[in-house]
Amino acid sequence: MLDYTGLQSLAAVLREGSFERAARRLHVTPSAVSQRVKQLEERAGQVLVLRGTPCTGTEAGRRLCLHLEQVQLLENELRRANPELVADGAAAPAPTLQLAVNADSLSTWFMHAMAAFTAGGNELLDLRIDDQEHTGERLRDGEVIAAVTATRAAIAGCNTWPLGTMRYVAAASPAYVARHFAQGVNATTLACAPVMTYDRKDRLQERWLQARGLAGRVHAPRHFLPSEFGYVRACEVGMGWGMHPTALIAAQLASGALVELLPGTPLEVPLYWAHPRSAQQSLTRLTQCVMAAARDGLEDAPAGPPGNDALLRPARAGRA
Numbered sequence: 001m002l003d004y005t006g007l008q009s010l011a012a013v014l015r016e017g018s019f020e021r022a023a024r025r026l027h028v029t030p031s032a033v034s035q036r037v038k039q040l041e042e043r044a045g046q047v048l049v050l051r052g053t054p055c056t057g058t059e060a061g062r063r064l065c066l067h068l069e070q071v072q073l074l075e076n077e078l079r080r081a082n083p084e085l086v087a088d089g090a091a092a093p094a095p096t097l098q099l100a101v102n103a104d105s106l107s108t109w110f111m112h113a114m115a116a117f118t119a120g121g122n123e124l125l126d127l128r129i130d131d132q133e134h135t136g137e138r139l140r141d142g143e144v145i146a147a148v149t150a151t152r153a154a155i156a157g158c159n160t161w162p163l164g165t166m167r168y169v170a171a172a173s174p175a176y177v178a179r180h181f182a183q184g185v186n187a188t189t190l191a192c193a194p195v196m197t198y199d200r201k202d203r204l205q206e207r208w209l210q211a212r213g214l215a216g217r218v219h220a221p222r223h224f225l226p227s228e229f230g231y232v233r234a235c236e237v238g239m240g241w242g243m244h245p246t247a248l249i250a251a252q253l254a255s256g257a258l259v260e261l262l263p264g265t266p267l268e269v270p271l272y273w274a275h276p277r278s279a280q281q282s283l284t285r286l287t288q289c290v291m292a293a294a295r296d297g298l299e300d301a302p303a304g305p306p307g308n309d310a311l312l313r314p315a316r317a318g319r320a
Contacts, residue, residue: 006040007068009033010048010057014065015096015126017054040064062142066276069097069145073123073282080121094122097286100139100147102132103198104166105271107228108247109297110148110290117289131201132271139274146275146283148290160274161291164298168267170208171249171258172241179238185261187217196234196242199226204243208267232258243267247297271298 012022013033023030041048048061057065072095078085101110106129114125128138132150139147140155148163172180180193195205209215223240225231232249235242236257244258246266252258273290275283 002064002067003036003040003043004068004071006036006043007064009036010040010061011065011068013037013049013055014057014061015098019055057142059142066098066142066145066279069095070279070282073097073279076121076123077282077285094124096124096126097146098126098128098144100128100130100135100144100149102135102148102150103129103226103228104245104248105132105148108166108245109293112297113286113290113293116293117286120285120289123286131199131203132269133203134201136274139276145279146273146286149272149274150269152270152272155274157277158274159277159280160272161287163271163273163291163294164300166269166271167246167299168204168208168243168269169246169249169253170205170241170261170265170267171244171253172235172261173238174256174259176235176238176241177259177261180241181261187214190214190218191220194221194223194240196231196240197222197224198231199224204267204269208243208265211267212262212265268299 009022009026009032012025013019016022016025019030019033019037023033026033037049044060044064046060047058048064050056050058076095106127117123118125128135128144130138132148135144135147136149136151136153136155138144139149139158152160176193181189183189190209197205206215209218223234225234228248231242232244232252234240235244236252241261246253249258253260271294273287273294275287280287
C-alpha cells in the first residue's frame with residue numbers, strides 16, 4: 001500500500017521546486033515534508049527527489065507523482081458523481097493536472113478546451129509550454145500527464161489521437177516585404193532578410209524553407225522572441241518575417257497589416273493528443289474537451305488510424 005501522505009509531500013516538492021515552498025503549500029514545516037519524503041524513499045528503496053535549485057524528480061519520483069494525479073482525478077470524479085460517499089468536512093483539495101502544450105495551440109484552440117474542462121469541474125491545470133516537437137518528451141519523461149504534440153512516433157505506454165492540422169503561413173508587414181523582397185522571395189533575398197524565431201527549438205521557418213527547396217541555402221539573421229503576442233507584433237512593425245498560425249493572424253491578413261511572402265504556400269503541422277494508457281479513464285472528460293475544441297479550431301484531421309473522434313477506440317502509439 002502506497003503512503004499517500006508521503007506522495008502528496010513528494011508531489012508538492014516537485015511542483016513547487018523546494019521543500020520550503022512545498023511546506024507552505026501543505027501548511028506544515030519543511031522538516032515534516034523532508035521526513036515524509038525520506039520515509040517514502042526508504043520504502044521505495046531509491047532516491048525520488050534530486051535535491052537542488054530547483055528540486056527535480058527522478059524517473060521513479062515523476063512516475064509516482066503521475067500516479068497520485070490519476071488517483072486524485074478518479075477520487076474527484078467519484079465525489080462529483082456520488083457526493084454521499086464523502087464524509088462531512090472531508091472535502092479533498094482540487095486535483096492539479098500537469099499538461100504540456102505548444103504556445104500556438106494555447107493561443108488559439110486549446111484555450112477553449114481548458115475553458116470547457118474547468119467549467120465542468122473543480123480541477124486545476126498546470127501547463128508546461130514547449131515546442132510541439134518536444135512536448136512528447138515531457139510526457140515520455142513522466143513530467144506531465146498529457147500533451148499536445150506534433151510527434152506521431154510511438155510513445156511507450158501511451159494512447160494517441162489525431163487532433164487535426166494547424167496551418168501556418170510565412171508572413172511579414174507590407175513595408176518589410178517591399179524593403180527586403182523587391183527582387184522576389186528567393187535564396188538570395190531570404191539570406192539577407194531578418195527572420196523571427198520563437199526560441200531555439202523553433203524549426204517552423206526551416207521546415208517552410210525546406211518545402212520551398214531552399215533548405216541549407218538560407219542562413220538569415222535571426223531575432224529570438226519567445227512571446228506569442230510579441231512575435232506577431234514584431235512582424236507587424238517590420239522586424240522580420242515569421243511563421244504564423246492562420247487562426248492567430250486572420251484579422252491582420254484581412255486588414256493587410258500582414259501579407260504572405262508567397263501566397264498559397266502554407267505549412268501544415270498535424271497535432272496529436274497523447275496520454276498514458278493507464279490514465280485513460282481518469283482523463284476521459286479532459287480528452288472529450290480537447291477533441292471538441294480541436295474539431296472547431298483546427299483543419300480537418302489527417303488520415304490516420306480509426307478512433308480520432310471516438311474515445312473508445314484510440315489510436316495506440318506504442319506498447320507498454
